[in-house]
Amino acid sequence: MKTIIEPFKIKSVEPIYFTTFHQRKELLRAAHYNPFLLKAHDVIIDLLTDSGTSAMSSAQWAGIMLGDESYAGADSFFKFEAAVKKITGLPVVIPTHQGRAAEKILFTILGGAGKTVLSNTLFDTTRANVEFTGAEGLDLVCAAGKQPGLIADFKGNIDLIALDTHIQQLGADNIPAVVITITNNSGGGQPVSMENIRGARAICTKYQIPLIIDACRFAENCYFIKMREPGFKNHTVLEIAQQLFSHADMVTMSAKKDAFANIGGFLALQDEVLAQQFRNLLIVTEGFPTYGGLAGRDLEAIAQGLEEIVDEDYLKYRIRSIEYIGDKLSEQGIPLVLPTGGHAVYLDAASFLPHIPRHEYPGQALACALYLHGGIRGVEIGSVMFGKYGKDGGLISPPLELVRLAIPRRVYTQSHMDYVTEVITDVYHHRNTIRGMKITYEAPMLRHFTARFEMLG
């Protein structure tokens, strides 16, 4: 088999600035050992996120010039609305400036104290928006999803039995929504099967609870369904997406992921009565319902991006390029979440650094080591991002302790990724010298963005 090549040529380039080990040592200290606090200029390969970091196509840039900036009823809105309807089949489309703005509106209306939102795994902003209303978020990922090294096709699935029992225990009236995140970002970018979505749909119908799909990476998820789930290999990714969304009452999406846009998001739904409540809030927080916090040019870029994302030559390259990194690391025996998911490689920091206990944040320590040794920026997805304090003040860690290396779409080449695997391999070879961390400052919510650390002696 021949190499699967990037299905694009490069028309415009950006420089990468190089730093030395000694410079990075100082830069990391000045950033309080939190890669979020580094300047992007000081990063060689930036794998902090795949969100808003995509390279737009020439057609998207052309769309930017076509943007209709009319306040109300702009042409660009109708193009955007048509693109979202084509994929989701949902009649109401509400633009927002990011995914979390859609979540904020949704849970302000649906959330509240005493309620619980059930999910395969809530992403951090989704959880924060649920909890901000006084409601609770509960993750019910399937058993396979909790075992980083276990090879299985759909490790992002929700545990349907646990879903049913939790609804019975908590009472359907206290569950305002079930959220299925595709792919499961915080659970390793692992896909959810169509069968699992159908199962969740049936349970939601039985208890009359709305099913919400967090669709940030729907195209990557649908490509996995095409490759792995019986009965889908002759369907197009677009057809699979349409079938998948036919099971949803509502969809939230960040266009910064699978729409190749640098900003944007939306909320799409069936229910016109609920939509009216959402729009009322939208006008206060985002803007008029035909622009929702976005410029007309952004709506154009998203509409075009949604066309491009379901291109199967792109998706084949995308999924293979992540797998390529995973293969190289696995050959070295480096512990990671397997199989690799859709948009990122997740190092298993707990196994990578078994000498560092969870309360000394092995994920944060590993993320810092990757920057120090190679100028690579990744993000901890573990006890810093999701840790909570128990009544006795002790840290309660989430099931997985990961470092996510998210791959921006269409941005880096194979040689960039070869460099990344070389750096990780080097770090792995002297992992015993890496020390734990201690938090010196933290915010009450989403602490990982701004927390400060010290390296333990």
Ligand SMILES: *Cc1c(COP(=O)(O)O)cnc(C)c1O
């Ligand atoms: C990025 C993301 C969000 C939030 O979207 P923003 O555009 O960053 O606000 C929500 N859910 C998932 C799964 C995400 O990956």
